[in-house]
Amino acid sequence: MPIYHEKQRWELCALHALNNVFQDGKAFNKQSMDELCQSLSPGSVLNPHKSMLGLGNYDVNVIMAAVQRRECEAVWWDKRRSLEQLELDNILGFIMNVPSPIQLGFVSVPIRRKHWIALRHIEGAFYNLDSKLSKPQTIGTTSAIFLDFLRSQLKQKGCELLLIVERDVCELRTWLKDPTS
Structure with a gap:
């Protein structure tokens, strides 16, 4: 089965990250994302949840x-916790917000913007x-390699991690190896 990759x-990285994590190019589109923005701030002229330019x-x-x-939840990961506490088998995927340089053609500007990326375990990798x-x-292909990758990313200033889990996994906190912690 081919891996879906938008x-x-x-500036649709959040849309792409969602479709990539769900492995479904029809999960969300710009219109559905804009409708979500509108529902979060009904009646606002300038919506605070998206670009003023509508991009x-x-x-x-x-x-x-x-x-x-x-039917899922996004759980914010507290970087003070050990990544070894994650029960990777119970996590659908990850959406990470990372600093990203702005490119003007071939020139990188020293200003950083935020960029959403998807991470996922698919068919053994x-x-x-x-x-x-x-x-x-x-x-x-191993959890140890993946956790090392996450650890290195989370060291970046401003990097944040969301765990994407099914609703029951969220409610029972079984995204943790010890749900009582």
Whole structure:
């Protein structure tokens, strides 16, 4: 089965990350994301959950609402915790917010913006499904390699991690090896 991977358009990285994590190109589109923004701030002239230019740049609130439409939840990962506490088999995927340099043609500007990327375990391997990549990038086949990758990413200033889990996994906290912790 081929891995689904959307490539970057406009400022739609949140949309691409959602479709990539759910492995479904029809899960969300720009219209459904804009409707979520509107539902989060009804009646607002300038919606605080997306770009003023209407090109995307959706915030975490939109991602969380979108995930809920798929009977899942987005759980924010507290970076002070050990990644070894994660029960990877119970996590559908990950959406990470990472600092990303702005490119003007071939020139990188020293200003960093935030960029949403999807990470997922598919058929025995962990993949980076970043929409800025030309194709999915294999991270590795073991949990240890994947956790090392997450650890290195989370060291970046401003990097945040969301666990995408089914609703019952969220309620029972079985995304943790010890749900009582």
